[in-house]
Amino acid sequence: MVNAIRYTSSGGRISIRITDSSHDESRFASVSITDTGVGIAEEQLPFLFDRFYRVEESRSRHTGGMGLGLAIAKEFVEAHRGFISVQSDVGRGTQFTVYLPCA
Ligand SMILES: Nc1ncnc2c1ncn2[C@@H]1O[C@H](COP(=O)(O)OP(=O)(O)O)[C@@H](O)[C@H]1O
Ligand SMILES: [Mg+2]
Structure with missing residues (x-):
């Protein structure tokens, strides 16, 4: 949620959707956070969850983090x-x- 705010400029939209879904016969509660911000290039996606990884543009931007x-x-x-x-x-x-x- 903080990311959505941080990487979306003013005038953008951020929405949250909570729903239930099934994967491989298990039930999950899912929370989606969707923003209309800068986006992330496909080649960066595999690294996003690595510790201390930040997309190039964010490192130079004053967005903290x-x-x-x-x-x-x-x-x-x-x-x-x-x-x-x-x-x-x-x-x-x-x-x-x-x-x-979900149990
Ligand atoms: N909603 C988003 N929109 C665009 N880029 C994002 C978003 N969320 C994360 N990122 C990118 O993924 C990187 C890693 O995110 P995160 O682990 O939360 O670190 P940070 O402390 O930089 O926010 C961010 O630096 C940014 O480049
Ligand atoms: Mg963050």
């Missing part, structure tokens, strides 16, 4: 046997979805 947020989020979600997915288009925006198993 140490590149730890997504690494911590991933560890936390996986400790709960969930997972995170990301979809993004440069210049259009990003959607992160956290899936947490």
Whole structure:
């Protein structure tokens, strides 16, 4: 959520959607955060969850951040046997979805 705000300029839109979904016969509660921000290039996506990784443009921008947020989020979600997915288009925006198993 902080990322969505940080990487979306004023006038953009950020939305949150909470729903239930199934994957491999397991049920999950999913929380999607979608923004209309700067987006992330496809070749960067595999590294986003690495500790201290920040996309080139963010390093030079005054947006703070140490590149730890997504690494911590991933560890936390996986400790709960969930997972995170990301979809993004440069210049259009990003959607992160956290899936947490429902008993
Ligand atoms: N919603 C987003 N829109 C665009 N880029 C993002 C978004 N979320 C994360 N990123 C990119 O992924 C990098 C890693 O994110 P994160 O681990 O939260 O670190 P940071 O502390 O830099 O926010 C960020 O530096 C940024 O380049
Ligand atoms: Mg962050």
